[in-house]
Amino acid sequence: MSQLTSEQRSELLKNKDLHIFGEDLSQLELVGCEECDTIYRRVDLAAGERAYCECCGAELYRQPKSFTSLLALVITAFIIFVIANSFPIVKVELQGNFSQTTLLGAAWTMFQIDRAFVGILILITTFIVPLIDLMLLMYVLTSIGIFKTRPKFLRLTLRVLFLFRVWGMVEVFLIGVLVTLVKLVGMVIVIPGIALWAFGILSILLVYISSIKIKDIWDEIDRCLS
Numbered sequence: 345m346s347q348l349t350s351e352q353r354s355e356l357l358k359n360k361d362l363h364i365f366g367e368d369l370s371q372l373e374l375v376g377c378e379e380c381d382t383i384y385r386r387v388d389l390a391a392g393e394r395a396y397c398e399c400c401g402a403e404l405y406r407q408p409k410s411f412t413s414l415l416a417l418v419i420t421a422f423i424i425f426v427i428a429n430s431f432p433i434v435k436v437e438l439q440g441n442f443s444q445t446t447l448l449g450a451a452w453t454m455f456q457i458d459r460a461f462v463g464i465l466i467l468i469t470t471f472i473v474p475l476i477d478l479m480l481l482m483y484v485l486t487s488i489g490i491f492k493t494r495p496k497f498l499r500l501t502l503r504v505l506f507l508f509r510v511w512g513m514v515e516v517f518l519i520g521v522l523v524t525l526v527k528l529v530g531m532v533i534v535i536p537g538i539a540l541w542a543f544g545i546l547s548i549l550l551v552y553i554s555s556i557k558i559k560d561i562w563d564e565i566d567r568c569l570s
């Protein structure tokens with residue numbers, strides 16, 4: 345991978361196409377490090393390979409999975425998301441009295457006990473953001489992977505997906521629930537619900553899905569539709 349000098353880099357920012365190393369380069373053939381701004385010439389990678397920055401070691405890009413297999417993964421995550429929100433997370437028993445709740449039920453309880461801020465945070469980070477994230481990914485991947493057409497709101501969709509990356513916190517919620525359950529054991533009888541297992545699987549899937557950079561999806565779209 346050839347590294348550009350700072351003069352070539354600043355020249356590149358002004359011009360869409362540039363003559364470097366005796367060749368015509370377009371911006372599509374270049375990739376910038378998100379951590380240190382060093383610009384490199386893109387090289388083709390084999391499946392599963394990743395390119396790293398020589399200066400800071402950050403990941404530059406990788407060869408993403410095909411859109412159809414990524415779509416299958418997103419649909420699976422969506423189905424598990426529906427299951428996780430349709431069944432109780434946990435059932436507790438104290439002196440013959442049973443109590444159980446779903447994720448939305450837990451958020452609603454927060455509103456009822458004047459903890460509206462916590463309720464809103466739970467709703468946003470574990471329900472609204474993951475739901476919109478999965479639906480937008482399905483929209484983009486279906487349009488390009490199956491119908492081979494550029495989605496009408498592609499730019500807006502990918503920007504929203506990029507912004508939402510930091511707000512999805514299903515795994516944090518799951519760890520919070522598990523810590524609470526461990527503390528409750530001994531005081532009450534705790535019976536894990538279907539949704540608890542579903543949230544565990546969903547967390548793993550979402551971590552994998554969010555490890556795929558939006559930039560790599562952009563590049564794959566350019567490659568597929570060019």
Ligand SMILES: [Zn+2]
Nearest residue numbers: 377380397400
């Ligand atoms: Zn770097």
